Amino acid sequence: MSKILELLVDAVGANVVISGDEMDRATSYWDATPTQAVALARPKTTEQVSKILAICNEHGHPVITQGGLTNCVHSAEAQKEEIILSLERMNEIESIDITGGTATVGAGVILQTLQEACLEQDMLFPLDLGARGSCTVGGNVATNAGGINVLRYGMARQLVLGLEAVMADGTVLSSMNQMLKNNSAYDLKQLFIGTEGTLGVITRINVRIFPKPTTTNAAMLALQDFDSVTKLLNRAQRDLAGNLSAFEVMWGDHYRAVTVEGANRSPMSRDYNYYIMMETEGGDTANDEAGFMSLLESCFEEEIIIDAVIPKSESERIALWDIRENFEAILEPKPIFLYDVSLPIIEMDNYINTVEQQLKDKWTDCEFYVLGHIADGNLHFFIRPNDKADKTAEQLHYDSDEIVYGELQKVNGAVSAEHGIGMEKRAWLKYSRSEEEIKLMKLLKRTLDTNNILNRGRVLGDL
Amino acid sequence: MSKILELLVDAVGANVVISGDEMDRATSYWDATPTQAVALARPKTTEQVSKILAICNEHGHPVITQGGLTNCVHSAEAQKEEIILSLERMNEIESIDITGGTATVGAGVILQTLQEACLEQDMLFPLDLGARGSCTVGGNVATNAGGINVLRYGMARQLVLGLEAVMADGTVLSSMNQMLKNNSAYDLKQLFIGTEGTLGVITRINVRIFPKPTTTNAAMLALQDFDSVTKLLNRAQRDLAGNLSAFEVMWGDHYRAVTVEGANRSPMSRDYNYYIMMETEGGDTANDEAGFMSLLESCFEEEIIIDAVIPKSESERIALWDIRENFEAILEPKPIFLYDVSLPIIEMDNYINTVEQQLKDKWTDCEFYVLGHIADGNLHFFIRPNDKADKTAEQLHYDSDEIVYGELQKVNGAVSAEHGIGMEKRAWLKYSRSEEEIKLMKLLKRTLDTNNILNRGRVLGDL
Numbered sequence: 001m002s003k004i005l006e007l008l009v010d011a012v013g014a015n016v017v018i019s020g021d022e023m024d025r026a027t028s029y030w031d032a033t034p035t036q037a038v039a040l041a042r043p044k045t046t047e048q049v050s051k052i053l054a055i056c057n058e059h060g061h062p063v064i065t066q067g068g069l070t071n072c073v074h075s076a077e078a079q080k081e082e083i084i085l086s087l088e089r090m091n092e093i094e095s096i097d098i099t100g101g102t103a104t105v106g107a108g109v110i111l112q113t114l115q116e117a118c119l120e121q122d123m124l125f126p127l128d129l130g131a132r133g134s135c136t137v138g139g140n141v142a143t144n145a146g147g148i149n150v151l152r153y154g155m156a157r158q159l160v161l162g163l164e165a166v167m168a169d170g171t172v173l174s175s176m177n178q179m180l181k182n183n184s185a186y187d188l189k190q191l192f193i194g195t196e197g198t199l200g201v202i203t204r205i206n207v208r209i210f211p212k213p214t215t216t217n218a219a220m221l222a223l224q225d226f227d228s229v230t231k232l233l234n235r236a237q238r239d240l241a242g243n244l245s246a247f248e249v250m251w252g253d254h255y256r257a258v259t260v261e262g263a264n265r266s267p268m269s270r271d272y273n274y275y276i277m278m279e280t281e282g283g284d285t286a287n288d289e290a291g292f293m294s295l296l297e298s299c300f301e302e303e304i305i306i307d308a309v310i311p312k313s314e315s316e317r318i319a320l321w322d323i324r325e326n327f328e329a330i331l332e333p334k335p336i337f338l339y340d341v342s343l344p345i346i347e348m349d350n351y352i353n354t355v356e357q358q359l360k361d362k363w364t365d366c367e368f369y370v371l372g373h374i375a376d377g378n379l380h381f382f383i384r385p386n387d388k389a390d391k392t393a394e395q396l397h398y399d400s401d402e403i404v405y406g407e408l409q410k411v412n413g414a415v416s417a418e419h420g421i422g423m424e425k426r427a428w429l430k431y432s433r434s435e436e437e438i439k440l441m442k443l444l445k446r447t448l449d450t451n452n453i454l455n456r457g458r459v460l461g462d463l
Numbered sequence: 464m465s466k467i468l469e470l471l472v473d474a475v476g477a478n479v480v481i482s483g484d485e486m487d488r489a490t491s492y493w494d495a496t497p498t499q500a501v502a503l504a505r506p507k508t509t510e511q512v513s514k515i516l517a518i519c520n521e522h523g524h525p526v527i528t529q530g531g532l533t534n535c536v537h538s539a540e541a542q543k544e545e546i547i548l549s550l551e552r553m554n555e556i557e558s559i560d561i562t563g564g565t566a567t568v569g570a571g572v573i574l575q576t577l578q579e580a581c582l583e584q585d586m587l588f589p590l591d592l593g594a595r596g597s598c599t600v601g602g603n604v605a606t607n608a609g610g611i612n613v614l615r616y617g618m619a620r621q622l623v624l625g626l627e628a629v630m631a632d633g634t635v636l637s638s639m640n641q642m643l644k645n646n647s648a649y650d651l652k653q654l655f656i657g658t659e660g661t662l663g664v665i666t667r668i669n670v671r672i673f674p675k676p677t678t679t680n681a682a683m684l685a686l687q688d689f690d691s692v693t694k695l696l697n698r699a700q701r702d703l704a705g706n707l708s709a710f711e712v713m714w715g716d717h718y719r720a721v722t723v724e725g726a727n728r729s730p731m732s733r734d735y736n737y738y739i740m741m742e743t744e745g746g747d748t749a750n751d752e753a754g755f756m757s758l759l760e761s762c763f764e765e766e767i768i769i770d771a772v773i774p775k776s777e778s779e780r781i782a783l784w785d786i787r788e789n790f791e792a793i794l795e796p797k798p799i800f801l802y803d804v805s806l807p808i809i810e811m812d813n814y815i816n817t818v819e820q821q822l823k824d825k826w827t828d829c830e831f832y833v834l835g836h837i838a839d840g841n842l843h844f845f846i847r848p849n850d851k852a853d854k855t856a857e858q859l860h861y862d863s864d865e866i867v868y869g870e871l872q873k874v875n876g877a878v879s880a881e882h883g884i885g886m887e888k889r890a891w892l893k894y895s896r897s898e899e900e901i902k903l904m905k906l907l908k909r910t911l912d913t914n915n916i917l918n919r920g921r922v923l924g925d926l
């Protein structure tokens with residue numbers, strides 16, 4: 001047994017720290033091979049987290065913090081020399097305060113578990129994303145998760161009122177604020193939100209929750225040009241005001257690719273240029289539907305919308321959402337590359353056209369599927385080079401990145417909108433952030449984690 | 464001419480840096496005596512700000528950054544050994560992007576100027592507070608201003624997408640993000656929002672703007688107990704969903720004090736226990752009023768509300784708001800102390816009763832007037848001791864603070880909800896923040912401002 005393992009077991013017990021074949025788990029959601037690591041620590045208390053980090057810090061031993069392992073940028077995958085610190089056992093929903101609109105949870109609580117506990121009390125925790133069944137609230141906060149409700153409720157950052165974190169040296173920092181307003185000096189929780197575990201380990205969180213909306217109105221809409229898309233967005237934001245909760249755009253090629261035979265069924269013509277899944281959530285059962293329908297009608301009259309499907313039941317609504325959420329049909333054959341970028345809305349149309357042109361110039365048969373939460377400035381796209389020159393997947397990925405991020409830099413876009421940087425996007429970070437910014441980030445990292453033990457190498461690379 | 468003054472004039476010119484009697488201005492909005500300071504620098508560009516700070520940093524010379532001088536915690540008032548850095552000339556509204564919902568402004572733009580420029584384009588910059596005509600957007604962001612629309616749009620922090628700041632050593636840090644979603648590594652702007660100018664000088668800002676709402680519905684409501692207040696709040700948040708924009712509560716004593724003869728006119732009985740100014744802003748002219756009225760009707764039936772006044776015109780609506788905003792009638796005689804705290808809503812009723820009891824135990828004739836943005840956890844109150852023992856105002860203030868903050872600590876409240884810490888609340892910071900938190904704040908300050916030149920002494924005191 002290695003020295004560090006011995007020290008950890010001594011400090012927190014053999015039921016908390018295991019190693020070797022006992023660590024019977026996959027590397028990540030995306031990689032089924034057994035994880036490698038010196039040991040796996042599964043503390044039950046903040047005190048245990050503190051002890052584990054203090055020991056690792058003293059020995060300069062790297063630690064990788066794990067939540068639900070659905071990270072999209074290879075951040076959570078353990079390296080063989082690392083100690084895995086999994087928050088999975090710190091999964092208690094400590095309290096739900098309906099009057100104050102807050103919930104207190106352990107970092108290891110599964111997102112869907114919190115969502116359901118809130119719904120049982122007629123409340124809503126609005127953070128929502130595809131990985132809801134496996135990702136943890138701690139991971140959501142550490143990566144500042146986005147998802148499908150950002151337009152109305154903001155990113156994870158906006159939903160966090162307070163948190164408790166353990167710093168690299170084991171210091172427990174409790175900033176468990178519960179109020180919407182608190183200007184009592186520096187808002188330290190911001191150091192741990194979205195820094196991908198590199199500045200501390202989040203152990204407990206106070207989040208905002210909201211009354212569960214009582215009305216939902218949805219429609220799948222077809223439009224012919226991007227100008228109409230932005231017009232509709234502006235109209236929806238104005239007329240539906242605080243109730244607009246989703247405005248998801250699929251470019252025509254994407255829509256057609258996910259509605260092929262055997263995939264999702266298309267409820268309308270597949271020949272339009274843009275498809276939008278629009279939804280409102282409100283509290284006024286008498287009037288919300290009328291307001292929603294009147295917006296659609298006037299946009300029809302003005303020819304902003306050219307076709308629409310209004311679901312007549314909950315199952316029809318879910319089927320429409322499936323078109324947006326289920327893109328299995330385009331994931332094969334490999335290699336295919338998934339992107340997550342953001343850029344100003346006014347630049348989007350040009351950007352997509354330019355990238356598409358460059359991709360086709362490079363690879364004649366390249367497939368390019370675009371969709372996005374455009375109100376947030378966020379586009380996702382899939383690129384399948386269909387390369388004939390027999391390049392490796394890595395090489396193709398790099399070539400593809402170069403086009404996508406090169407053009408993005410010209411419009412002041414972000415190389416990561418919601419997935420974070422992790423290991424995958426480190427090389428491209430400088431396309432979105434200046435030298436001065438990266439220098440300051442490294443200074444913060446060296447100051448708060450002097451021995452560079454926390455998620456070493458992620459986000460910033462060498463310090 | 465002192466050495467530092469000479470260096471500054473050489474670097475940026477005598478039209479930018481003035482001193483002595485040329486600095487013809489008051490100390491602050493609250494203090495009409497002429498300001499003291501070594502010099503007043505009024506740069507027009509970020510480059511000039513950078514030069515000024517680089518020189519001051521090299522010489523370890525303290526700098527106080529000034530915006531509109533309406534700071535409530537004595538933060539912006541210059542000390543005689545300081546250089547004043549006023550952003551007043553960096554007051555350009557650079558652009559307003561309606562499609563993207565963003566505006567780019569210099570830090571010295573007056574809040575009301577930005578509000579009006581947005582309204583001209585049918586857009587809304589929702590940050591709003593009493594000092595709108597004098598405070599600057601840079602000051603709002605540096606202090607994370609709150610105000611009357613936080614319930615719906617959040618604090619200043621939530622409205623900032625990106626910013627440019629100059630660090631103590633003159634480094635220009637440009638983080639001018641324009642997107643709602645950007646997880647491209649650390650969100651550095653958080654270091655400068657709400658840190659009251661102690662970590663850098665904000666020079667430019669990208670803010671979020673929204674479509675201007677087309678409907679407004681308002682009512683002044685009377686309630687008899689605090690339980691009804693929280694019930695109404697929960698109902699309003701549920702039924703009015705994203706449209707609820709204000710929920711301002713006045714305790715009965717406050718209401719009566721601001722509606723005496725010669726002050727605001729009371730449109731209803733002055734004998735109720737709680738008065739609430741409630742308002743929604745929406746985009747559905749056909750249906751918003753019906754939704755608002757139906758909530759009020761059902762709350763009447765359930766006896767949550769016992770009296771109500773619905774304004775029949777814009778001037779009547781403004782007159783109702785005046786009752787909430789105009790508290791001139793209670794400001795004399797001095798001394799009277801204004802508080803700004805936050806605490807969990809479920810603790811409020813008990814907290815107010817306990818503080819009132821303690822105040823009256825100490826000073827038999829003590830006056831105590833309470834109001835608040837309670838949905839944000841934020842209460843303001845006025846305390847006039849009416850002390851018979853002839854103590855100094857300072858001593859009375861301290862005694863009053865001790866009661867207010869002592870009880871606050873027991874319910875995990877915040878000694879500053881929106882005003883910040885500045886000079887005034889430094890001694891009480893430890894009532895809201897732990898030793899570990901304050902230690903980390905000081906570490907950040909020492910790391911980012913190694914010579915402690917920026918707003919020295921504010922917020923954290925000795926480092």
